[in-house]
Amino acid sequence: MKTFLFCVLVLLAILIGAYLFRVLQGPTIFDRLLGHNGISTKAIILLIVMGVYFERVDMFIDISIGYALLNLVGALAVAKYLEQKGLP
């Protein structure tokens, strides 16, 4: 069971690399914003799986709730700003 969860953790970290490619490479700013959204979703899942791996879910869940609020609301603020102003 430990080995399976460790493989899941490594696979999630590799998947973050694909989104990081899009953030660095993306032609427009909207690609970068969507990549940021995907990375924050992956990070939330990564924290919860890490909690199951270390058998301390109650602590890691609180960290992931804070992470979700900070990152997703930040991305939403940038998206609404671009929606009002158009491209700078």
Next chain:
Amino acid sequence: MDILFIIFIVAGLFFLIVAAIGVVRLPDVFSRSHAISLADSLGAFFLLVGIALHEGLGKNMLKILMVLALLYILNPVIAHATLRAALRSGLKPWQKETP
């Protein structure tokens, strides 16, 4: 219970891998947003519900379902706002050019 946990985790990882391939391969922002907002949310659903079933009834299950509800409220709103901004700033959706 362990078998159910592993089935949910593997299904979630499948959808996340499909979403990552779509993010790298698809041609423009309008088609990439399908991979990011749709397939990604489905993968997160399978993974988090699998872990919640593994934890059993209690405080931890409630908190995990709260994170899932937060993701499902905020993820579509972000994708919608970003794409409306892209459309208003004059990007044209990608079309396969006809010969």
